[in-house]
Amino acid sequence: MAKLSAHSTYVRIVGEVAIAWNRLERRLDSLIFHYFTVDAHVAGFVLGEMRNATKAEFAKFLIERFEENPLLREHGLYFANLVNRIRENRNILEHAQPWTYADRYQGLVFKADKRGFEVEYHAPMQQLKLLLKTMQDAAPYARWVTFCLHMEAGKTFDGINGGPTTAEAALRVLASLDIPQTPDKIEPLRLLKARKDARDRRQPSRTKR
Numbered sequence: 001m002a003k004l005s006a007h008s009t010y011v012r013i014v015g016e017v018a019i020a021w022n023r024l025e026r027r028l029d030s031l032i033f034h035y036f037t038v039d040a041h042v043a044g045f046v047l048g049e050m051r052n053a054t055k056a057e058f059a060k061f062l063i064e065r066f067e068e069n070p071l072l073r074e075h076g077l078y079f080a081n082l083v084n085r086i087r088e089n090r091n092i093l094e095h096a097q098p099w100t101y102a103d104r105y106q107g108l109v110f111k112a113d114k115r116g117f118e119v120e121y122h123a124p125m126q127q128l129k130l131l132l133k134t135m136q137d138a139a140p141y142a143r144w145v146t147f148c149l150h151m152e153a154g155k156t157f158d159g160i161n162g163g164p165t166t167a168e169a170a171l172r173v174l175a176s177l178d179i180p181q182t183p184d185k186i187e188p189l190r191l192l193k194a195r196k197d198a199r200d201r202r203q204p205s206r207t208k209r
Helices: 006-035 040-048 052-066 070-094 125-154 166-176 189-202
Strands: 108-112 118-122
Touching (some): 006 040, 006 052, 006 070, 052 070, 070 108, 070 125, 070 166, 118 189
């Protein structure tokens, strides 16, 4: 079987990022829905009218206001922040184009800003691969967060022979999970260059003696 070109890898990753995002978006909706006290159809309408950036901020607001369990509060807030960073990167990738369609992906994409000017972004292949891995790891992590919220809310499960309840056991599993790492932000190339120039200016000059 012929080896995929680097550009084909780029296309595959962008497609998988889109699919992985759809799963995470549903999990964020599920987390928010847990704190709603309205009819399911009303909740669905409200969430359907929200932009994803608003959903992430709303999730954090609900958790900070209503979540009493310290572990669920910590993981819920982390997941909401993680989703927000993933959303930022996903939006750039899904609305951008690579600079070249040659055989090798150059690690740069461009996207129009709100004024219609093209902005170049630094998006090396390794960063894209790490983003996709984070998104794939975040899906089962999010399932455990929402599962624990459900169990904690019910608390109707008795432990067997004095053991932990289902809710307690679920929380123990959540506490033991490896947390998906927050991915680096895909940033405009001009900002990265400006920071580098600023760092270079701060470096003491070396004069020959």
